[in-house]
Amino acid sequence: MSIKFHLPNFTEKFKFNLVYLSMMQNCKQFLRDDVEIASVFGVFPPSVWNGGRTQGGTCDKKYINTVLKSFNNLGVPLRFTFTNPMLEKKHLNDKFCNMVMQMADNGLNEVIVMSPLLEEYIRKTYPNYKITSSTCKRLNDVDALNAELEKDYNLVVMDYDLNNQFDQLEKIKHKEKCEILVNAVCQPKCPRRSDHYKSIGLQQIAYCEHIAKYPNRPFNLKNVVLPEYLDIKDCPSMDKTLFDTKDYPTHIKPDDIYEKYVPMGFHHFKIEGRTSGLFNLMETYLYYMVKPECRDEATFMLLINLNENGVIDIL
Numbered sequence: 001m002s003i004k005f006h007l008p009n010f011t012e013k014f015k016f017n018l019v020y021l022s023m024m025q026n027c028k029q030f031l032r033d034d035v036e037i038a039s040v041f042g043v044f045p046p047s048v049w050n051g052g053r054t055q056g057g058t059c060d061k062k063y064i065n066t067v068l069k070s071f072n073n074l075g076v077p078l079r080f081t082f083t084n085p086m087l088e089k090k091h092l093n094d095k096f097c098n099m100v101m102q103m104a105d106n107g108l109n110e111v112i113v114m115s116p117l118l119e120e121y122i123r124k125t126y127p128n129y130k131i132t133s134s135t136c137k138r139l140n141d142v143d144a145l146n147a148e149l150e151k152d153y154n155l156v157v158m159d160y161d162l163n164n165q166f167d168q169l170e171k172i173k174h175k176e177k178c179e180i181l182v183n184a185v186c187q188p189k190c191p192r193r194s195d196h197y198k199s200i201g202l203q204q205i206a207y208c209e210h211i212a213k214y215p216n217r218p219f220n221l222k223n224v225v226l227p228e229y230l231d232i233k234d235c236p237s238m239d240k241t242l243f244d245t246k247d248y249p250t251h252i253k254p255d256d257i258y259e260k261y262v263p264m265g266f267h268h269f270k271i272e273g274r275t276s277g278l279f280n281l282m283e284t285y286l287y288y289m290v291k292p293e294c295r296d297e298a299t300f301m302l303l304i305n306l307n308e309n310g311v312i313d314i315l
Contacts, residue, residue, distance in 0.1 A: 007039070008276070031290060038076075042079075043081055047208070052081050052136055078109045101126050111126075114137055131153055135157035136194075146172060180266055183272060183273070203221055
């Protein structure tokens, strides 16, 4: 059975992910058996439908088309993180998000959803897209997860609090449709996680409204006025690295993927890191997908290729 990884950030980490994919194709001797990239997720900003992480910046049609063709020509779908839980009906007509959906509507690309309002709109307006149910829904109860897996989703991303609870994982009925977040940076059983997603959603809406009105003025997230219960400050998890989270009970070790999860029937694994630094992301990719005995050589080769392609400057 192939082991399918879903990688973060096709926009800001565009070149990095392409260089990594090239290394996978040309240096297969480095890789663990049966590894493949099932998608790269993220958004083209400014996307008001975006959720999970506030994403700034802007992209024009030329850049969008370049990214789409670069990944799709390799057979790799883009998965749009359209998981903003705070959307209203007026946001469904957003010109930019609909333009992106039209440009990418080729039967290969996919969407991750949280809002029932947006999900219904996408299913009706863009029926060619495969739809994934987001981890933002916090499906940390097996009964709720099984109910979601029975619905018309291509995949359902399990809540990270179920990671490594093998007595509970055995109860999942459609493991082949279940996607597992392997490197969660959020603290286990975070009491603020759902509210944090809501605050991020409001921040994303505020950013997009600002860009539409004042395209040449800088935007400051600190100026966004949030309801008191959603005004989450100083989250301790936002800047954590792979090395900070390895001791979490929710952290999934590479060997466990291959020795425990895959034999149980799971084969979709998500690596989060849309806002991670490049070197943390590189370390995470190599940690999960490269044979331990090949790590040093793979790291060297990847750094050389990143340098040659202008992603980093190590000279």
